[in-house]
Amino acid sequence: MNSVFIITTDQEYFNLFTINYGHLPIHFTWFQKLDEIESYIELERPVYLFLVSDHIEELVEWISQYRERNLQPPFICFTGRLDYTDRNMLWQSGTVDIIRFPVHRKEMEYILQSFIDVHTTPSEQDNYHLTGRLDDFSFLDLIQTFEKSGKGGLLALQNGAQQGQIEFLGGKIVNARYQEFAPMEAMKIMSMWKRGQFHGKFDTEKREDKISVDNARIVKECLQYQKEFKELLRKLPDGDQKIYTEPELEYEEFGPKDRKWLHKFRKGYSLEEFLAEYSGDVNSMLRKFLFWIEQRWLLDREAHRFRKAQIQAEERRSKLSKIMSKLFSKSSQELQPPAIHFKKDLSEEETIVQEMQMKPYLFRNVPLLQHYIQDLEAEQ
Amino acid sequence: MSSKNIYILDDTDSNIEIFDTYLLSDGIDRTVFKSVDEVLSNRDADDHLILLINYLTLLKASREEVIRLFHKLKNDYLIVYQVPSNANRRLAFYDLGSWRVFDEQYSLEEIYYSQRWFFKNLMQETISEPIYSKGRLEDINLKALIRLLGKRGDSGVLKLTNRYNSGKIYFRQGFIDDAQVGPHRGLTAVLHMLLWTRGTFTFTITRQHLNQNQVHLSNPGILLIGKQVADRFEQYLSMLGDIRSVLRIKNAGDLKQANLDIREDFIDYLTRPHPVGEILDNPYYPDYLTVEKLSLLKDKDFLYISEPIDNIIRQKKEESFYQNILPSIQLNFSKKETKQLREQLNLDQEKSAKIFLLSPDEKSEVQLIMSLSPREANLPSASDIEVAEIQADDKLTMYLIGMKMSQVAIETIENMSKSITAFIFLIDSRQTALFEYSNYVINQLLKLKEVPSVVAVTHTENDQELAQVEDQFYPVRTLKWLRFKPGSEEQIRNLLLNIELIEEPEPEEAEQEEEQ
Numbered sequence: 001m002n003s004v005f006i007i008t009t010d011q012e013y014f015n016l017f018t019i020n021y022g023h024l025p026i027h028f029t030w031f032q033k034l035d036e037i038e039s040y041i042e043l044e045r046p047v048y049l050f051l052v053s054d055h056i057e058e059l060v061e062w063i064s065q066y067r068e069r070n071l072q073p074p075f076i077c078f079t080g081r082l083d084y085t086d087r088n089m090l091w092q093s094g095t096v097d098i099i100r101f102p103v104h105r106k107e108m109e110y111i112l113q114s115f116i117d118v119h120t121t122p123s124e125q126d127n128y129h130l131t132g133r134l135d136d137f138s139f140l141d142l143i144q145t146f147e148k149s150g151k152g153g154l155l156a157l158q159n160g161a162q163q164g165q166i167e168f169l170g171g172k173i174v175n176a177r178y179q180e181f182a183p184m185e186a187m188k189i190m191s192m193w194k195r196g197q198f199h200g201k202f203d204t205e206k207r208e209d210k211i212s213v214d215n216a217r218i219v220k221e222c223l224q225y226q227k228e229f230k231e232l233l234r235k236l237p238d239g240d241q242k243i244y245t246e247p248e249l250e251y252e253e254f255g256p257k258d259r260k261w262l263h264k265f266r267k268g269y270s271l272e273e274f275l276a277e278y279s280g281d282v283n284s285m286l287r288k289f290l291f292w293i294e295q296r297w298l299l300d301r302e303a304h305r306f307r308k309a310q311i312q313a314e315e316r317r318s319k320l321s322k323i324m325s326k327l328f329s330k331s332s333q334e335l336q337p338p339a340i341h342f343k344k345d346l347s348e349e350e351t352i353v354q355e356m357q358m359k360p361y362l363f364r365n366v367p368l369l370q371h372y373i374q375d376l377e378a379e380q
Numbered sequence: 381m382s383s384k385n386i387y388i389l390d391d392t393d394s395n396i397e398i399f400d401t402y403l404l405s406d407g408i409d410r411t412v413f414k415s416v417d418e419v420l421s422n423r424d425a426d427d428h429l430i431l432l433i434n435y436l437t438l439l440k441a442s443r444e445e446v447i448r449l450f451h452k453l454k455n456d457y458l459i460v461y462q463v464p465s466n467a468n469r470r471l472a473f474y475d476l477g478s479w480r481v482f483d484e485q486y487s488l489e490e491i492y493y494s495q496r497w498f499f500k501n502l503m504q505e506t507i508s509e510p511i512y513s514k515g516r517l518e519d520i521n522l523k524a525l526i527r528l529l530g531k532r533g534d535s536g537v538l539k540l541t542n543r544y545n546s547g548k549i550y551f552r553q554g555f556i557d558d559a560q561v562g563p564h565r566g567l568t569a570v571l572h573m574l575l576w577t578r579g580t581f582t583f584t585i586t587r588q589h590l591n592q593n594q595v596h597l598s599n600p601g602i603l604l605i606g607k608q609v610a611d612r613f614e615q616y617l618s619m620l621g622d623i624r625s626v627l628r629i630k631n632a633g634d635l636k637q638a639n640l641d642i643r644e645d646f647i648d649y650l651t652r653p654h655p656v657g658e659i660l661d662n663p664y665y666p667d668y669l670t671v672e673k674l675s676l677l678k679d680k681d682f683l684y685i686s687e688p689i690d691n692i693i694r695q696k697k698e699e700s701f702y703q704n705i706l707p708s709i710q711l712n713f714s715k716k717e718t719k720q721l722r723e724q725l726n727l728d729q730e731k732s733a734k735i736f737l738l739s740p741d742e743k744s745e746v747q748l749i750m751s752l753s754p755r756e757a758n759l760p761s762a763s764d765i766e767v768a769e770i771q772a773d774d775k776l777t778m779y780l781i782g783m784k785m786s787q788v789a790i791e792t793i794e795n796m797s798k799s800i801t802a803f804i805f806l807i808d809s810r811q812t813a814l815f816e817y818s819n820y821v822i823n824q825l826l827k828l829k830e831v832p833s834v835v836a837v838t839h840t841e842n843d844q845e846l847a848q849v850e851d852q853f854y855p856v857r858t859l860k861w862l863r864f865k866p867g868s869e870e871q872i873r874n875l876l877l878n879i880e881l882i883e884e885p886e887p888e889e890a891e892q893e894e895e896q
Contacts, residue, residue, distance in 0.1 A: 001514070001539050001546075001582045011563060015663040018562045019649070022545040022661060029548075029560060043550075043586055044537055074497060087490065096497040098490075104467040105787075106824070110474040110481075117457075117479070118501045130520075132513020136536070136583050141528050145520050202519060 002116045003027045003044045005073070007034055007062060008052035013078075017050075020105055021112055034065045041073060047119045048096070049075040056086045063093045076115070130200030134159070139191045140219060142198060147171045147215050151202045159196035162279045166190070167207050173218055174209040179280070183211045184221065189281060191222035192229065225283060232286040236293070237300055239275070242268035243289075244304035246297050247311055258288070265298055386410045386499060389419055390434035395488060399432070402492040408499060416441035416449050423452060430457045430502055432491075433478075435464075443851055450476040457502060461491050468816035472854050475823035512584035517542070522574050523603055525581060530554045530599040535589035542579035545661035549573070550590055556602060558592035562663045566594035567602065572666035574606040575613055609668045616671035620656060620678065622688055626792055627674065628653040630684040638680060642673050650677075653686065653788055686765075686792070708769040711873055718773050724880040725801050725832055733778045734799060735879070738821070739806035740785040740814040748782065748806065748866050765792075770876070778876070780804075785821040794828050802879045803833040806864070809840045809849050823856045830857075832881040836864035858882040 004026050006014050014030040021028075029046075031037050037049075049071070051062050059077055066075060074096045081100055082090075090098055099111065130145070134157070137145075142155055143166070150171040157164045164178035164186060178186035211218060237243060245265040254262060264274075271289075278285060292298040299307060386403060390396060391414045403410050413419045416438065419431070431453065438446050438460075450458070454477045461482040463470055470481040482491050517540070520528075525538060526549075533554035540547050540561075547561025547569055559569035595602070617623070629635065629650040646664040659674065660667040677683040713721060725733055737748065766782040778801075783789045785805075793800065805822050808814075826833065835853075840846045840863045850861045862878050865871050 001512075001541060001580070003539070011663075014563065018545060018661075018663050022562075023543050025541065027539055027541070027546045027548060028562075030563060039588075039590060042588060043590065044548075091490070091493045097494045104471065106471055106820075107467060107474065107481075110471075110478075114479050114498075118498055130513075130515035132515070132583070136513035136585055137528070138532070141532075144528070145515075145524070148524060149519050151519075198513075200515070200519075 001025055001027060002048075002119050003029065003046040004048050004050055005029050005031055005037055005040070005046045006050045006052060007031050007037070008050075009058070010052075013052045021109060024109070024112055024116070026112065026116055034062045034071075035069075038069060038071070041071060046073050048115060049073050050078055051075055051095075052078040054080045054101075056082060056089075059090065060093075063090075063095075067093075128199045129153075129202050130155075130198070132198060134193055134196045134198060137198065139193060140222070142200065143173065143215065143219060146173075146200070149202065152204055152207065153200060153202040155201075156199045157190050157193060157196060158198070159190075159193035162193075162196075164190045169207045169209065171215075172209070173211055173215055174207050175211065181281070184213075184218070185281060187211075187218055188222055188225040188283075189279075191226060192282060228283050229286070232283060232290060233271070235290055236271060236286060239272040240270050242270050242301055243293075243298050244268055244301065246299055247304070247308050249297055261285070261288075262292075262297070268301070385429070387413065387419070387429055387431040388434075389413045389416065389431060389437055391415065391437045391440070392434065395434060398488045399492065402489070402496070406496065406500075408503075416445045420445070420449060420452060428456050428502070429453075430499060431459070433458060433460045435460055435462045435473075443854075447476070447854065450478075453477070457498075459491070459495060461486065461488070466816060468820045471820045472816070472823065475820070475827065475856050476854060477856075512582045514580060514582040517576055517579040517581060520581070522576065522581075523606065525583070526556070526599050526603060529583070534585045535587075536583060536585040539582045540573050540576065540579055541581075542576045542661070544658045547573050550592065552589045552591065554599070556595045556597075556599060557590060558594040561666075562661070564666050567597065567605075568666050570595065570602055571606055571609050571668060574603075575610060575660075575667050613668045613671055616675045617656075619675050620671065621685060623656045624688040626653045626655050626686040627659060628684050628686075629677070629682060631682055635677075635680075635682045638682070640676060640680065640682075642676065646673065650683075653791065655791075708771065709869065709872070710771045711869065711876075713772045713873070715773075717873075717877060718776060720877060721772060721776070724877075726881070727776070727801065731775060731777065733776065733801035735778055735780050735802045735804060735876075736793065736800060736825075737780050737782045737804045737806060738785045738789060738825070739782075739808070740818040740821070741808055741811055770872070772876075785818055790821060790824045790828070793825060800829050800831055802831050803829075804875065804879065805833065805835045805859075807835060807837045807849065809837050809845060812852070815849075815852050819853045819855070822853070822859075826856050826859075830881070832879045834860045834862055834875065834879045836862050836875055838864050838866065 002025060006017060006028055008014055008030070009032055011030070014028065017028050029040070029044075031040075034049075040046075049066070051059055053059050053062075056079070059079060063075070075094075076097045076099065077090050077095045078099045078101065082098075087098055097115075099108075103111070130142075139157070146153060146155060146166075146168045148171070152169045152171075153167075155166040155168070157166070162178070164176065166173060166187070167175040167177075173187070176183040176186040176190065178190055181189060233239070243265055244267075245262050249262065251259050251262060271286075274285070274289075275282065289298060296303075386408055388396060388399060388410055390399075390412065396412055399410065413422070414437075423429075438449075441449070457479040458477065459480045459482070460473045460478050463473060463481055463483045465483045465485055470483060473481045480495070482494075486494075522540065529536070529538065529551055531554070534551065535553055536551050538549045538551065540549070545562060547559065547564075549559040549570060550557045556570060559566060559573070561569040561572050564572055597605070620627075627650065629647055632647070632651060635647060643664050646662065649662055649664065650659070654662075656674075660670055662670060664670075665673060674683065678685070721727070725735075727733055739748075768780040768782070770778040770780060772778055783792070803825055805818070807818055822835070835850075837846055837849050840849065843863070846861060846863050860878055860880055860882060862875065864875055
């Protein structure tokens with residue numbers, strides 16, 4: 001959908017566009033002055049500015065303001081019959097086109113259509129009923145949309161290179177496909193995708209119900225999965241913190257899949273890197289990492305360095321001194337590497353404050369409220 | 381041919397020299413063709429090309445070649461210049477698929493200036509990454525969208541569009557900060573758009589937001605008021621009858637004396653016929669107030685309501701039941717002919733067909749319809765539409781609906797009914813001055829509805845005269861042309877049997893691809 005800003009002092013001109021060409025895929029917005037539009041340009045990125053005036057002086061004034069403000073969208077002049085000198089001046093000032101009124105209604109439609117053809121990308125002509133970014137509509141928003149429509153259809157989700165699909169029948173989720181995962185697992189994994197694209201299509205195809213539970217239950221499980229993910233992240237080291245495997249870990253004691261991940265941690269590997277790379281059941285992996293940390297098979301940088309130094313020191317000593325040192329050590333705890341830094345849980349109060357800060361539109365001016373209460377009491 | 385090049389079809393060297401001056405200074409390559417045939421034999425690539433076409437060079441090719449050129453290059457950017465200064469002639473080229481048309485008043489220099497920016501943009505690679513989310517209001521209505529986006533607490537712009545209008549709502553951290561639709565802003569604009577049931581939306585979250593504070597209500601508050609407004613709107617709308625009806629003001633002189641609380645510009649707007657759906661999106665009142673004003677006009681008898689075509693036929697039939705004035709004729713086609721009729725008109729088991737009869741001059745179509753009347757009766761002209769009934773056999777009734785070719789007819793046909801069976805275009809060969817306009821209307825209608833059609837040319841002595849008339853038309857698709865002499869049943873029968881949808885030949889590119 002293309003946005004066009006119409007700059008004209010005469011509302012009738014703006015009405016001409018909305019009455020006659022409201023059916024075209026163009027959003028017309030009316031501005032009386034050019035100096036009003038800067039913030040709107042940033043927000044809406046119009047494809048053109050239409051400068052509409054019968055007076056060449058007004059057009060020239062607007063164009064000079066356009067230049068001063070270094071506005072980006074191309075502009076098109078709509079005006080009456082001008083002589084060649086005036087038209088040439090407009091061409092030299094950079095106008096994309098000059099449309100000379102009067103123009104046949106239908107011809108103007110063709111001209112406007114030619115303007116927007118340049119901006120119509122193939123993706124806008126596709127057959128999907130619902131397309132976009134997961135930044136704009138979340139996974140749960142989309143499920144809710146299909147459910148409320150009561151229709152059948154397909155919802156394809158894409159998160160980087162990962163692609164999944166959810167099938168609906170009469171608004172109910174009947175199947176989900178993602179890699180080799182079972183439908184419910186696939187739903188949980190896809191519910192974690194916060195970025196990426198979606199394509200939805202409503203249809204009347206018959207589909208087999210492969211998820212026996214209702215939508216509410218599925219959504220609840222997805223939410224629980226997301227909650228568990230947050231809890232696990234809270235217990236695990238910070239995302240950007242590098243984690244290392246215990247230097248003397250016996251890799252052979254682990255299965256091939258676990259071994260693969262433990263090898264990644266050998267030279268330091270962060271959770272952020274893991275989350276960017278991993279495309280499966282993330283919570284089961286995070287639970288595993290937490291267990292490995294508890295077992296001290298995974299260490300933070302400090303603990304890892306300590307263990308390495310310890311091992312090197314041990315290697316330098318003779319076997320005997322090793323035994324002696326073990327026997328006569330002050331305390332076994334002192335030789336333990338420092339504990340891995342776990343994040344502490346936020347108190348309820350701290351959570352509320354944090355949430356308040358994220359929602360600046362909430363009224364939280366306590367002194368003003370107290371003042372208001374005092375005034376009310378005084379009046380009584 | 382490649383898309384990184386400009387192509388020019390022009391056999392005048394001086395024109396090419398002028399274009400070259402500008403193209404070279406902008407670093408754009410060009411290829412010149414001297415004839416239509418040369419373009420046709422060289423068009424082989426799939427990508428969209430930009431072709432500048434001199435009208436005077438086109439004239440040197442045959443009519444068939446010109447139509448073939450436009451048919452073959454229908455997906456390309458065709459810019460026709462040096463067309464005679466006549467709006468209908470320009471529109472004929474637009475209808476054929478031109479991207480832009482310039483008449484002889486435009487110098488080549490200005491044509492180049494006017495296209496330079498587009499050349500550069502069209503020759504760039506397009507980015508197909510979506511930058512926003514979009515959907516249909518039929519699937520998620522605005523109420524649901526407001527709830528959804530409000531819950532998210534994001535800032536962004538929600539753009540909405542329906543068949544006749546477009547608008548937008550600005551969200552600030554989940555709350556509606558401002559809205560605009562046509563000239564309406566703030567809460568008025570939101571309430572207006574809440575009544576849209578069909579259309580599309582796009583939404584994108586933005587980092588920054590405006591602080592216009594045009595809407596002072598919370599989202600639930602807006603939805604609550606929206607519900608009240610919607611209830612009232614439905615009440616008034618039901619009083620206006622069918623949403624497909626076309627309305628216009630009547631007794632405008634008396635209306636000015638009546639001192640009704642209605643804006644003058646809204647009344648001026650209603651002097652032209654518009655369907656109810658379109659009037660709801662007029663630029664003077666929001667939709668929920670528009671229905672109130674229309675009901676007031678209807679109550680005071682200032683509104684002419686033209687019902688959808690199905691309703692008109694029903695009404696005319698009811699009138700004729702009492703007055704016996706609906707022109708009708710029993711043609712009694714043979715079984716073979718009825719079968720042919722059904723096949724050509726794409727009628728499966730239907731019991732009735734609606735055939736539109738259009739002529740450019742004053743009431744030719746009415747005369748034809750009147751000629752079907754068994755008795756001399758003056759048809760009460762309650763509308764601009766005349767209807768005649770033709771009984772093909774006991775299972776098929778055809779309604780011949782006569783209208784004058786006009787912009788109003790195009791709009792009426794566009795809005796009135798989806799169930800159009802066919803078109804008959806009635807052209808008087810003597811009225812050459814009306815050819816350009818007729819060509820425009822025929823093309824507009826053929827683009828609206830791809831239904832079986834026939835062009836009946838009156839006052840021609842022989843096939844050569846018919847061909848001469850045909851040569852002056854540039855229809856967007858192949859049509860059957862027929863000599864026609866009104867006044868006899870046999871001619872009507874022949875006319876009806878000649879209505880057909882002529883299959884367009886497959887584009888040659890497809891054949892070539894298959895060969896490859």
